[in-house]
Amino acid sequence: MAKQLMSLPDPPTAIFAANDMMAIGAMKGVQTMGYRIPQDISIIGYDDIEMSNLSNPALTTVHQPKYNMGTECLKNVTCLHKWKVKAWIQRKRITLENHLIIRESVGMVR
Structure with missing residues (x-):
């Protein structure tokens, strides 16, 4: 798709x-x-996966708080189990x- 855009x-x-x-x-x-x-x-990407720092050039990205996402998910699943579907x-x-x-993947605005 990037090739088509370019x-x-x-x-x-x-x-x-x-x-x-x-x-x-x-x-x-x-x-x-x-x-x-x-x-x-x-x-620019979105995730901040480990590979984003290893790309050439290193990818500018939006960091997602994966640990916090998992914690919130666990809280919701626990609530679901305790209170059932309601x-x-x-x-x-x-x-x-x-x-x-x-x-490194973002330059100055032209």
Whole structure:
């Protein structure tokens, strides 16, 4: 998909992928077309998986608090087990903070 985007008459200057694996795939795709990251295009992922720091260049990404996500999930499953289905039927919004991890795949705004 990144190759298709870069083939447009007016290609983007940045790609924000839905997850880090997709962002790493986009990086590979644009690099095979001869584009330089971040000089020609910035790429950002979402997850902050271990591999994002090992990509070349290192991927800028949004960190998800995976441990906290697991903790909240366990609390909800425990509640479901204790109170059966009634408590689970009520929708509950849980918001966890994430943050941007700036690495090497994002350049200056042109």
